Amino acid sequence: MSVISLGYVGVSTGRLDEWADFGTAFLGLQIADRSARTLSFRMDDLSQRFQFEDGADGVIQQIGWEVESAAALQAMAARLEAAGVRIQRGSAALAGQRRVRELIWMHDPAGNRVELYWGPEKADSPFAPGRNIAGFRAGPLGIGHVVLTCENIASVLPFYTELLGFGVSDYVLAPFKAYFLHVNPRHHSLALIENGRRGFHHLMLELMQFDDVGHAHDLAQLRKADIAVTLGRHSNDHMTSFYVRTPSDFMIEYGWGGLTIDPATWQAVELTDGPSIWGHNRSWLSEEANAVLRAQLQDNADRGLRQPVHVLPGNHDVVSDR
Ligand SMILES: [Fe+2]
Numbered sequence: 001m002s003v004i005s006l007g008y009v010g011v012s013t014g015r016l017d018e019w020a021d022f023g024t025a026f027l028g029l030q031i032a033d034r035s036a037r038t039l040s041f042r043m044d045d046l047s048q049r050f051q052f053e054d055g056a057d058g059v060i061q062q063i064g065w066e067v068e069s070a071a072a073l074q075a076m077a078a079r080l081e082a083a084g085v086r087i088q089r090g091s092a093a094l095a096g097q098r099r100v101r102e103l104i105w106m107h108d109p110a111g112n113r114v115e116l117y118w119g120p121e122k123a124d125s126p127f128a129p130g131r132n133i134a135g136f137r138a139g140p141l142g143i144g145h146v147v148l149t150c151e152n153i154a155s156v157l158p159f160y161t162e163l164l165g166f167g168v169s170d171y172v173l174a175p176f177k178a179y180f181l182h183v184n185p186r187h188h189s190l191a192l193i194e195n196g197r198r199g200f201h202h203l204m205l206e207l208m209q210f211d212d213v214g215h216a217h218d219l220a221q222l223r224k225a226d227i228a229v230t231l232g233r234h235s236n237d238h239m240t241s242f243y244v245r246t247p248s249d250f251m252i253e254y255g256w257g258g259l260t261i262d263p264a265t266w267q268a269v270e271l272t273d274g275p276s277i278w279g280h281n282r283s284w285l286s287e288e289a290n291a292v293l294r295a296q297l298q299d300n301a302d303r304g305l306r307q308p309v310h311v312l313p314g315n316h317d318v319v320s321d322r
Contacts, residue, residue: 002076002165005142006189007120008048008064008098009203011248012055018247019052024130026219026244027205027252028212031130032123043205044138047123048099058248060200062105063146064115065164065183070102073118076164077104083163090115108159110150110198116164131219134209137258137312141184144253147191147201153177156192166190168268169261170236172275175292180236185260187237202243202251209315210256213241217254220244229253232279235300236271238307241280257310277305 013019016039023029029041029050037054053061067073080087090103101119108114129135138144150156157179160166166181169188176195180188193201207213220227220242228251229243241255274296282290 002067002072003065003116003183004068005066005140005184006063006144006146007046007066007100007117007142008051008062009060009143009146010051010053010062010064011200011250012057012059012061013052013248014054014057015247016052016054022247023050026131026216026223026225027254028129028131028133028136028216030128042123042127043136043143044127045122046099047121049138049143051098058200058246058250060112060146060148060250062113062115064098064100064103064117066120066142067116067118069118073102073104073116076116080106080163085159085163090117108156110148110156112148112198114164133207133212133215134315135207137206137208141186141260142189144204144206145186145189145191146203147193149193149195149197149199149201151194151196151198153179153192153194160190160192167263167266169266170269170271172271175289182261182263182266185263187259187261200250202253204239204241204253204255206239206258207254207256208312210240213254213256216244217242226283228283230279230281232276232281233307234275234280235273235277235305235307236275238277238310243280259310273300273305276300277307 023041029043032040032042032048039052040048041050043049067076077087085106087104087106095103099121100117103115103117105115166183169180169182172178178193181190183189226245227242228245231242233240238259239255240257241253243251243253246252277300
């Protein structure tokens with residue numbers, strides 16, 4: 001009995017029109033539904049994955065985590081209540097808005113609204129991407145990952161690991177604290193960064209085909225979008241990606257080739273190679289913080305740090321070395 005995937009994310013924004021364009025023509029999502037005050041997107045065979053509503057710009061409103069069944073949701077509710085967490089039962093109307101059979105919701109210790117649900121609604125038509133991409137790696141792995149900043153990781157982490165059953169994939173202790181957590185074979189579905197304030201750092205979407213990341217990289221420049229983190233490869237989930245600033249200021253990491261793990265045997269480790277094997281220069285960091293990252297990249301290059309690429313059937317050819 002635990003969470004099985006990151007199912008949906010809801011964000012408020014004052015820029016619904018910009019999001020309708022950015023979500024489809026740049027990210028490749030499909031508009032599921034549009035009203036004067038709401039906008040939702042699909043990314044796979046489910047009828048809804050991202051919910052935008054009119055409001056304060058770029059504030060994460062809800063994070064939806066899927067559990068297996070009605071019985072699993074009941075068991076989770078009982079466990080949370082026994083631990084003193086105040087849970088609310090979602091009404092049938094709310095479940096309808098979320099396109100799920102049933103949900104409960106609560107706040108995590110940092111104040112983020114967490115929704116647990118079972119029974120997501122399948123769409124009655126195939127996913128039709130908003131631009132020509134081969135699709136997202138989502139489905140049972142969930143939408144990707146969400147990264148939140150918080151004041152104090154120690155006060156938030158046990159809610160996820162002990163109550164919701166998330167596993168620790170790895171963690172960073174210096175120069176800042178960060179924890180990467182899994183709920184299925186995706187290396188991480190949630191990461192927490194301790195930076196002194198509660199916030200929404202980024203959302204990661206993973207593409208099936210590497211060239212779709214490259215096309216987006218071109219489109220970002222053609223659209224004069226802010227590439228807030230340059231192309232690079234992460235040292236823990238091996239994702240090759242870049243980050244773009246969205247119309248609502250938080251970032252989207254757009255990537256390919258993420259590591260999947262076996263949660264049954266995975267051992268949490270401390271990360272010491274820095275966040276990236278190569279690349280990922282961050283435009284917003286101070287000169288001092290960038291110097292620390294550059295020293296790590298130099299060290300990675302000196303040590304010849306490299307990792308295998310993780311490919312899927314249909315997105316690679318194996319060639320001979322002669
Ligand atoms: Fe990420």
